[in-house]
Structure formats: C-alpha cells, structure tokens
Amino acid sequence: MAPRARRDRCPGLLRPWIAEDGALIRVRLPGGTLPTGALVALSNVAEQHGDGAIRLTSRANLQLRGFDHDGEFLPDPVVDAVMATGLLPMPSHERVRNIMVSPLTGRAGGRADLRPVVRRLDELVCAEAGLAGLPGRFLFVLDDGRGDVAGRDLDLGLVAVDADRAQIRASRSAWGDVVTLDRAAPALTRLAARFVEAAGTQRGSPWHVDELPGGGETLLGNRIEALPGTRVATGPPALGRITQDDGRLALHLAVPGSGLDRRLVDEIAAWGTPHVVVTPWRTLIVPDLEKA
Numbered sequence: 001m002a003p004r005a006r007r008d009r010c011p012g013l014l015r016p017w018i019a020e021d022g023a024l025i026r027v028r029l030p031g032g033t034l035p036t037g038a039l040v041a042l043s044n045v046a047e048q049h050g051d052g053a054i055r056l057t058s059r060a061n062l063q064l065r066g067f068d069h070d071g072e073f074l075p076d077p078v079v080d081a082v083m084a085t086g087l088l089p090m091p092s093h094e095r096v097r098n099i100m101v102s103p104l105t106g107r108a109g110g111r112a113d114l115r116p117v118v119r120r121l122d123e124l125v126c127a128e129a130g131l132a133g134l135p136g137r138f139l140f141v142l143d144d145g146r147g148d149v150a151g152r153d154l155d156l157g158l159v160a161v162d163a164d165r166a167q168i169r170a171s172r173s174a175w176g177d178v179v180t181l182d183r184a185a186p187a188l189t190r191l192a193a194r195f196v197e198a199a200g201t202q203r204g205s206p207w208h209v210d211e212l213p214g215g216g217e218t219l220l221g222n223r224i225e226a227l228p229g230t231r232v233a234t235g236p237p238a239l240g241r242i243t244q245d246d247g248r249l250a251l252h253l254a255v256p257g258s259g260l261d262r263r264l265v266d267e268i269a270a271w272g273t274p275h276v277v278v279t280p281w282r283t284l285i286v287p288d289l290e291k292a
Helices: 036-049 076-083 091-096 115-127 129-133 181-199 215-220 262-270
Strands: 017-019 022-027 033-035 062-067 099-101 140-143 156-160 165-170 174-180 240-243 249-254 275-278 283-289
Touching: 033 036, 036 062, 036 076, 036 262, 036 275, 091 115, 091 129, 099 115, 115 140, 115 181, 129 181, 140 181, 156 181, 165 181, 165 215, 174 181, 174 215, 181 215
Parallel strands: 099 140, 140 156
Antiparallel strands: 017 022, 022 062, 033 275, 156 165, 165 174, 240 249, 249 283, 275 283
8 A cells, every 4th residue: 555645643632633614623422422511511612602503423532623723722721621621630641532432332232341441541542651652543443243333444443252361453355363351451552552662753653553564463463363243233222221231221312413502411411311322323322320
C-alpha cells in the first residue's frame, strides 16, 4: 500500500477540525461509557458555545460542532469547560482512546463482562507515553462473544470465548493467542506499542494495522487459527426495554440524526442513572434502572 500523503487529522478537543460552520471536536468514550453528569455538562458547553447538539458517532464517541475558533484552536473557556467534564483524563492521549466494546457487556447476555478489560486497557494506553503517537483512527474492538461488534473493522481487539478467556485479534483477518481476561489489556497494549514502533510517526506513516507490511500476522509474530467460538455475528439489540441479567432494566433509545439536544439530555438525566452507554449504532442505552 502506498504511504499516506498526510498525517491523521481525526479531530479532538486540542486539535479540532475547522469546518464551514465552525470548529468540530470529538470526545472519546472508551467502551461508550458516559457519566450522566458529564453528559449534562457537555450539553451546557454545546448550548453556550456550539450549535446546541451532541451527536453520536459510529465509534460510540461524541461529536460537538459550531464552535468559534482562533485559527486552529478553540477559545480557552471552551477547552476548560470540556476538560472539567472529566472525559479527558490524559490530554496528550485524548485522540487515541478509541475502544469499542459490546455495549451490553456485563449487563445482559454475552459470554464475559469486558468492562474491566476496557478500563484497564484505557489506563495502560494512557500510561504509555509512546502510545500518544497512535493515529486518531486506530481502533480497538472488544466483543464479549455475542458477535455484535465482531464484524467491525478494527486494528486490535479480541473476542471472548468464555467467561474468563478471549482470543486476541490484529486486523479483521489475523488471530493471536487465547489469553485470560486479566492478561488481555496488557497484551493489547504491547501490540499497540509494537504497531507504533513498526509504523513510525512520520507524515506518511500507516494509520492501520492492515497497512503494515504483512498486516496483522506480522504484528502478532505468529499465525493462529481463529477458534470456532469466535465466528459469531449478531445485529444490535432491539430498541426499547431490555431486562438485564441482574433483573434491572436498560432502555435502548433511538437518537435523532440532529443529535441530543437539551430537552433530551434533561429527560435522560431525570431517570437518575449514573451512567449511559453510547453505542456504535448511534443509539443510547440507559442502564441499571429499577423496575417500576
């Protein structure tokens, strides 16, 4: 594959994309998890400084737009307000925290609860200074064995094979070792560091594992067949009420293409759940609700 002609320009808070209607930013949500208080705070930022809406992305992140800007930078009050939400714990790594997971993992269905793996992977990526050099388009995809995100394009990831183990992936076609879940995040972090070393951080460096010579197999250093249990595929859950494994309820909500406005945000906050989950289907899950 020919070298890239430019650096990755996937936007973040500290490096926004300048569009016709103003500056556009993306806020990464590892695993799609979003504290409800942070959602309300971002809605305030969108109302006061942007176009008033919070849009969901196909990577289960958030996008806000319509901000005034000074050249390539946002005004300090906007940066400070977004930073105050707590959603950017490591500014140097804000664009590389792209971790997608089965949205209902640990709550309803699936073979394993991957939420601890997501948290640990995010911690390890942010703790590794060199991983700030990952492209903003580099994506981890963790499927809990139900197959809802297993078919997504990815750079690194895994599929759970039972409650305690998962098989590592590098690109869609290359498979690695089966590891216990407590070893999954360190294994993925080491592979991400290996990618940065192999790809470099120059203007023409690859953005994805598939762009390396030899692709995922070269990154893994071996060729392992996918276990039969990894060949799983299913669609998104139906909209509406979902009964969680603990007996509580989750609500799977459609979100207008125009995004979440203040009215919708206030309605979600009124349910009192501490977190919501943004999905790769640009929908929202409000979990852990007590039955009426």
